[in-house]
Amino acid sequence: MSEVTSAIEVCIAGTGSYLPERILTNAELAILVDTSDEWITSRTGIKERRIAAEGEFTSHMATHAARRALEQAGMAAEDVELIIIATITPDTPTPATACYVQQALGAKNAVAFDISAACSGFLYAMKISKRLISDGAFKNALIIGAEKLSSVTNWDDRTTCVLFGDGAGAAVLRRSEPGEGSILATEMGTDGSLTHLLNIPGGGTACPITEANANDHLHTLTMMGKEVFKHAVNRMKEAAEKVISRAGLQPEDIACVIPHQANLRIIDAIADRLAVPNERVFVNLDKYGNTSAAAVAIALDEAHRSGAFKRGENIVMVVFGAGLTWAAAAVRW
Ligand code: ACO
Numbered sequence: 001m002s003e004v005t006s007a008i009e010v011c012i013a014g015t016g017s018y019l020p021e022r023i024l025t026n027a028e029l030a031i032l033v034d035t036s037d038e039w040i041t042s043r044t045g046i047k048e049r050r051i052a053a054e055g056e057f058t059s060h061m062a063t064h065a066a067r068r069a070l071e072q073a074g075m076a077a078e079d080v081e082l083i084i085i086a087t088i089t090p091d092t093p094t095p096a097t098a099c100y101v102q103q104a105l106g107a108k109n110a111v112a113f114d115i116s117a118a119c120s121g122f123l124y125a126m127k128i129s130k131r132l133i134s135d136g137a138f139k140n141a142l143i144i145g146a147e148k149l150s151s152v153t154n155w156d157d158r159t160t161c162v163l164f165g166d167g168a169g170a171a172v173l174r175r176s177e178p179g180e181g182s183i184l185a186t187e188m189g190t191d192g193s194l195t196h197l198l199n200i201p202g203g204g205t206a207c208p209i210t211e212a213n214a215n216d217h218l219h220t221l222t223m224m225g226k227e228v229f230k231h232a233v234n235r236m237k238e239a240a241e242k243v244i245s246r247a248g249l250q251p252e253d254i255a256c257v258i259p260h261q262a263n264l265r266i267i268d269a270i271a272d273r274l275a276v277p278n279e280r281v282f283v284n285l286d287k288y289g290n291t292s293a294a295a296v297a298i299a300l301d302e303a304h305r306s307g308a309f310k311r312g313e314n315i316v317m318v319v320f321g322a323g324l325t326w327a328a329a330a331v332r333w
Helices: 026-032 037-044 058-073 097-105 118-134 192-197 211-215 225-246 264-274 292-305
Strands: 002-004 010-018 022-025 048-051 082-086 111-115 140-148 166-175 182-190 254-259 314-321 325-332
Touching: 010 058, 010 118, 010 182, 010 292, 022 026, 026 037, 037 264, 048 166, 058 082, 058 097, 058 140, 058 166, 058 292, 082 097, 082 118, 097 111, 097 140, 111 118, 118 140, 118 166, 118 182, 118 292, 118 314, 118 325, 140 292, 166 292, 182 225, 192 225, 225 254, 225 264, 225 314, 225 325, 254 264, 254 292, 292 314
Parallel strands: 082 111, 082 140, 254 314
Antiparallel strands: 002 182, 010 166, 022 048, 140 166, 182 325, 314 325
């Protein structure tokens, strides 16, 4: 599903992120399961990840990230009209985590809801809110990717527990003023024939959690890593190429590519296929691992605040996750 820039342009006016304090290193994981810093680093690029405290929920991390994004955008919480949170680890099945965040921020005039599109959720939220703003339904939106993946990780499974972490990232979208940036093109896609490659089997209506299946870890993430890897490279490349082409850009016009932070080998393969040099590809997975919907949102904020791109320059974000789902966005900052 794709779109080109519509009449009312929409810009990203502010970004924010939040990472829990607790750092879990590869060396610590090697005590928990049969793994090593060498294996994790060489296969994934991850060195450490953040783990939320016991009483720290997805909504708490989302609220911290949102406050930073609002502050940077110079926007008061009461002026926010729409809040969309992308998460697969909501505080509660219902109400939506976005409702808790609305209350915590004091954004009492905002409509708030969650979407579930795994690692692709933040860019799904970007496309949805961009369209709702450009159609005139809302003047602005606060979009947030937030996850407490440590709560759905099987800490006995070395094939997954080394990959995931917790955190949140946020962005404020609003109508562009003349001379400001613009979300130039967006793309998103889904292949529901591949749900079995990456999922949490229990906890929904198909398999409600019982004591027995909780002991079998059915409430945690399972993944066929090698299969997911192949699809990730192909789909992310295609999605990125579509938004680059629709935005009328060439590889040399892109100041920064911000990919989903799942695996350095996937990121390198995509940079190579897009013909964008590695120094223009933003990577922070060494510090945080894969934080699903939060990953690209945290990376966007860190890239922005570290000066990886400037006003007027073009960036491309591209993501991939369970579903399978994928999405991309080309933005002139
Ligand atoms: N430490 C040591 N050995 C390990 C570990 C570990 N942590 N994990 C697996 N191994 C072993 C395996 O058991 C296997 O051993 P065997 O050959 O004796 O059977 C061997 O290492 C190779 O395992 P593979 O699974 O083939 O390793 P691979 O090189 O494919 O790397 C990985 C696995 C890192 C998961 C990779 O496939 C990957 O990154 N896949 C894509 C993940 C992704 O992009 N996910 C997208 C979104 S996630 C989301 O939506 C929440």
